[in-house]
């Protein structure tokens with residue numbers, strides 16, 4: 013009997029197969045870590061095993077991961093984290109007093125004075141208070157209630173949680189969410205997983221990736237025929253496109269959202285990454301409140317921030333927060349319940365978020381060094397933003413908008429009909445074909461524009477500006493050479 | 504025109520209301536952080552504001568949060584974390600060499616040698632390798648492939664991710680998942696959110712909360728009439744019930760899963776928390792492999808572990824891993840894609856998981872102190888497990904199974920008909936009424952059994968064994984007094 017059963021069982025199909033798994037998960041795509049990156053990892057392994065390649069190293073310019081590209085952490089932040097991790101160090105006289113007092117304050121807000129205890133699900137009280145004060149300073153005094161702050165596991169977590177709350181209905185009443193094209197693919201992935209309808213609005217490449225209200229209107233009107241549009245997502249400064257939206261544009265978008273009854277989701281994780289002359293970061297919240305009570309009392313808005321970007325680039329800690337404005341109280345209670353199921357965001361990430369919103373102050377021992385480090389990082393980024401734009405625009409067949417902010421350029425590339433055909437024959441997107449070839453020949457890892465979305469018939473790639481300046485120069489020259497060679501080969 | 508529009512807008516309904524939000528989110532319940540805990544937080548605030556209460560402090564015995572209850576972190580772990588946070592400390596001669604070499608190894612596996620960079624989405628390679636070796640040691644040499652290890656943001660994240668993969672179908676073909684009653688409410692919450700069918704199987708309270716195959720069969724057969732049961736979840740050692748399943752029981756469960764074609768999910772986060780004489784932790788994987796290839800080549804299994812429990816109790820770091828066994832390759836690729844959307848688990852939590860699976864070894868400078876600290880914590884827990892059972896069983900109307908493992912007692916309490924009536928009149932579950940009264944009168948915060956599920960007409964509460972021994976004694980006596988008073992009052 014046992015053998016018989018054995019035979020039946022070893023030949024049996026799996027319980028969980030590609031055909032019987034969650035169909036919405038299958039629809040998820042995430043290009044930033046897609047096939048190109050997997051191939052890059054393979055190539056790195058092959059290089060390390062001594063296999064010869066036409067390049068000595070793989071350069072990953074595919075992901076906004078500053079420390080991986082050599083950016084140094086802010087000393088003060090890491091000192092406080094070390095103190096919080098191992099409070100014995102509070103007796104060590106080599107640590108500056110302001111780092112110690114900051115660490116003490118964080119530890120006092122932790123159960124049992126340990127980062128090892130769960131925090132409140134919404135986040136540590138004192139951190140939420142510090143976030144609220146930071147927002148008030150940033151927004152010129154517009155009030156912020158710590159009760160409206162939720163700490164998150166990176167901005168990713170907050171974005172997915174908010175989208176989750178918004179989704180309901182079936183068929184023609186299914187929730188639709190407007191996202192920019194090009195977009196950061198977390199949005200399309202989350203919408204696919206939630207089974208929500210993705211509504212694309214196109215950024216205006218000709219006008220430096222700005223938002224057009226007429227384009228928003230077009231996208232909305234079309235979507236209303238087959239779903240129930242309820243939210244509008246904006247990434248500002250933009251990923252992958254690097255634009256910084258003007259105050260006027262933000263005001264227009266808010267007016268549009270009010271008129272069309274859309275919940276606004278403002279992804280502002282790059283709020284400190286603004287480089288271009290004449291550009292400035294305007295938070296959606298500040299503009300909303302400047303528009304007066306008619307708007308500030310009604311328009312529902314959530315804004316996301318993260319420890320991963322700006323000058324700190326602390327991606328691995330998975331810190332972040334969101335601020336909710338004008339959210340219905342019952343919904344807010346549901347949100348609090350929902351986040352409690354996962355217990356709490358990582359406490360070291362919360363501590364780091366606290367330091368970001370409450371850095372050393374003038375007169376404190378760490379102030380000068382902090383300013384020095386922050387300025388150095390931000391000026392290097394500004395310089396690299398400029399450099400990238402300049403070099404890419406010298407290449408025939410590549411045209412690149414100014415990198416006004418964030419950490420990426422998203423140049424448009426000309427791909428000849430012959431190359432498009434070869435890609436199509438291989439079942440590949442033309443820009444995937446292009447980027448894969450670049451990787452194999454030069455070791456440079458970029459993400460094809462098709463991973464973010466782009467106007468039909470246009471092609472792009474996304475390249476981060478994060479490599480150190482000298483490496484970036486080499487990289488840009490290699491891209492240039494590759495593009496020229498590629499163009500020659502396929503004409 | 505502006506005023507008119509203003510009037511229309513300020514009176515307008517919100518975009519997102521309780522009636523228009525995601526209906527599956529509304530169904531989620533999570534008792535461990537429910538109304539009792541919210542009231543406890545309020546009471547703490549009132550006390551701190553000087554408002555008089557019949558008690559001097561709130562004692563939270565509602566959540567398995569060891570450090571919040573005063574348990575000290577393992578020194579070695581925290582030293583390594585401090586070194587990784589602030590690598591300058593590698594030059595500090597007061598840190599032991601083994602802590603330094605461990606920190607160096609972790610940092611070398613991080614992009615740019617920084618915990619601030621994103622890791623691979625599946626987790627840092629070297630950590631996954633260490634996890635695999637740990638599992639091999641734990642399971643007496645059963646092989647483990649690091650490719651089958653996924654690091655997670657706490658076990659919670661892994662559990663939700665796996666359930667997500669499993670859910671499909673509609674109506675009578677909708678995925679059903681078997682969970683124990685009583686259960687850890689993450690399971691019911693995740694199933695509600697995913698819109699999956701929760702299939703309850705009851706643990707046998709009379710036999711120390713063991714699993715009966717006949718009960719599994721009953722639950723499954725009934726469920727098959729209205730859904731498609733595809734997975735079976737087991738928590739061992741048990742939360743909230745504190746039982747440790749026997750090897751025989753685990754073998755029977757595996758055989759049942761094989762026969763009935765169920766995907767097994769083994770929540771083994773309490774694998775080091777075993778106290779009772781004659782009890783031992785048997786991993787599902789080890790038993791599966793001891794049953795021979797007939798089973799080990801076919802039964803699909805995932806096992807979860809966490810940094811939050813055992814002797815380390817590092818909840819705030821949100822570290823964890825899962826091992827998948829016999830998972831279909833295409834599904835595995837989908838899992839890898841899915842986790843990449845959230846970028847990566849927190850790197851400090853990954854580092855901590857590494858230390859848990861690869862602690863100091865004999866001969867290393869930190870070994871003795873590590874063993875001393877670990878032993879002290881585990882023996883204190885064992886003592887408190889015994890104490891809790893003993894004291895509770897002296898109370899008439901309370902009966903408590905041995906706390907064989909994990910961190911909780913789940914005693915059965917008698918609630919008189921009169922008290923049940925009063926609760927029902929108030930629209931409360933009788934044990935919620937009981938626990939709320941206990942909180943108001945004694946400051947002790949427990950979770951009512953109804954938050955975990957229990958047989959109809961029975962009542963329980965869950966109490967952690969985590970408070971320090973002297974505090975636990977006071978707490979147990981207060982519970983005793985309260986129960987006696989409550990019983991008197993309601994007869």
Ligand SMILES: Cc1ncc(COP(=O)(O)O)c(C=O)c1O
Pocket residue numbers: 076165166167168169196198247251279281317318319320327330331332845846
């Ligand atoms: C626009 C945008 N939003 C959100 C995120 C997510 O960041 P994290 O989850 O690390 O905070 C990113 C990361 O690159 C991003 O570019």
Ligand SMILES: Cc1ncc(COP(=O)(O)O)c(C=O)c1O
Pocket residue numbers: 355567656657658659660687689738742770772808809810811818821822823
């Ligand atoms: C049985 C069980 N599983 C999973 C978890 C989740 O733990 P974490 O997400 O902190 O790893 C807990 C927490 O108490 C638990 O008791």
